[in-house]
Amino acid sequence: MIAKDAVFGTRPEDRSPRDAILQRPSLGDEVYQRLVDDLIALRIPAGARLSVDGLARRFGVSQTPTRAALIRLEAEGLVVKKQFTGWSVAPLPSPEQFAKIFELRCLIEPASAAGAARLASPEALAELGSIAEEMRAMAAEDITGHRAKLVVLDSRFHSAIAAACGNELIEDALGRLFTQMHIFRLRYHSDVAQAVIEEHIDILAAIGARDPARAETAMRGHIEAGRERIEAHLDAAD
Known part of the structure; x- marks a missing residue:
């Protein structure tokens, strides 16, 4: 088990050949994505301290894009910065916070799915189809490792639906909600993951059929099922 008070990115053993990032224009985005991947995969636990200098050396970049990535993660609620102690991974949302997240999702996402069914461009439908196809390919394998x-x-799927409905405010709001749920989504076992994939395919079918009512119903059912899955996990953790 990784100690919560470990400072990640400061030790030589924290770095591996795959960690080095090639110099490119969007270094801040690259560092951000690497850190999100680490958080999703639980390689960095809640409460762990993060060293700007250590992370910059680990990824082979300067402190500027590293700090930019941490600021972005802070805005999304995944890391926190405190005076004197610096950056650390944010604690997991409480059960009460999760309940509020799903309450807001139930208000927004069914409407965004209905809007996507009415307004999605051919390009947006193609993007959703591509994401769903990746999910189908995963369903044929051992999902545990993926x-x-x-x-x-x-x-990406939910964000693409929000973008397809033509309301950038919805897209931004949902993006902030999703980041706070990633770690608990990772606790899905294979059967649950299969159900999630099938629910997404049903939503896509409704949007592709240009059926707003069906898309709204499918999205609401998906969100409610997700809430039940996370609540079951929280109850088991008590």
């Missing part, structure tokens, strides 16, 4: 990838695809 849970982090499923989390990323899950977030």
Whole structure:
């Protein structure tokens, strides 16, 4: 088990050949994605301290994009910064916070799915289809080793629907909610992951059929099922 008070990125053993990032224009985005991947895969636990200098050396970049990535993660609620102690991974949302997240999702996402069914462009439908196809391919394998990838695809799928409905405020709001749920989504076992994939395919079918009512119903059912899955996990953890 990884100690919560360990400072990640400061030790030589924290670095591996795959960690070095090639120099490119969007270094901040690259560092951000690497850190999100680490958080999703639970390689960095809640409460762990993060060293700007250590992370910069680990990824082979300067402190500027590293700090930019941490600021972005702070805005999304995944890391926190305190005076004197610096950056650390944020604690997991409480059961009460999760309940509020799902309450808001139930208000927003069914409407965004209905809007996508009415307004999605051919390009948006193609993007959703591509994401769903990746999920189908995963369903044919052992999902246990691909849970982090499923989390990323899950977030991309919902974000793509929000973008397809034509309301950028909805897209931004949902993006902030999704990041706070990633770690608990990773606790899905294979049967649950299969159900999630099938629910996404049902939503896509409704949107592709240009059926707003069906898309709204499918999305609401998916969100309610997700809430039940996370509540079951929280109850088991008590």
